[in-house]
Amino acid sequence: MVNNIPASLNEALIAMESHGTVPYGGGTDLMIEADPDANYLFLHRVPEMRGIINDGPYIRIGASCTFTEVAESPLCPAILREAIDRIAAPAIRNLGTIGGNLGNCSPKADSALIFFVTDAKLRLMSSKAERIIPVKDFYIGRNLSALGPDELIVEILVPEPEPTCRYYYRKVGAREALAISRISFAGLADIRDGRIAHLAVAFGAVSDVIIRRDDIDSMLIGKTVDEAKALKAGYINEYENAVKPIRGRVSEAYRKEVCMNLLKDFLEFSGL
Secondary structure: OEEEOOOOHHHHHHHOOOOOEEEEOOOOOHHHHOOOOOEEEEOOOOHHHOOEEEOOOEEEEEOOOEHHHHHOOOOOOHHHHHHHHOOOOHHHHHHOEHHHHHHOOOOOOHHHHHHHHOOOEEEEEOOOOEEEEEHHHHEEEOOEEOOOOOOEEEEEEEEOOOOOEEEEEEEEOOOOOOOOOOEEEEEEEEEEOOEEEEEEEEEEOOOOOOEOOHHHHOOOOOOEHHHHHHHHHHHHHHHHHHOOOOOOOOOHHHHHHHHHHHHHHHHHHOOO
């Protein structure tokens, strides 16, 4: 096994040009099934992937930041910090990275759920080009991403939340933290002067890809609270049709019921 340790982003991107290079940060997932013949690229010492800054429209989180570093940053949204607090144990949070959690493209990834509901974007780079894409376009299937073979996830761009926006987060599992999610749910609601300025929900660990349907949420955006209440049944029905659980550790019927109960609870929590 070859383990390269680049000291800069440029070095890392050049190394990614080699066929079969496997990038990693904490290695908490990767090293369970390490390939002795692989060419690994350790990214933890790349300074351009380690920062957390607020540049105005976005909170920019370096992909090599650990869960602990993100959770301890006052710049990060409270909903993201809460989700991270329920990920595994402190030892894993001290090693595991945000970029690695996203790169796995698991619908059960706790931090990814938050990036979906906040409509975050990913900054992807190769030695030849750079592109920024919505996180929902990055996930194309279970453990399948839109990442090119020579690209790295460099940063996650999270829109700075409005101070009036309230959040709701629930993780359903065998235990509160030290378990993979059976179902996870996140919701955002920004209601100003009796009118819904923004509404977003996301369901994790239900389908092959995290469910984020902004077209359904748009049914209530711009409406007054009273108007939204009148449309509530139709809104819930749209999600009844959109949420189609795949086979898992518990029955599809149970997971569907829990998803709908969480959605209804979020709406009640938000005053809708």
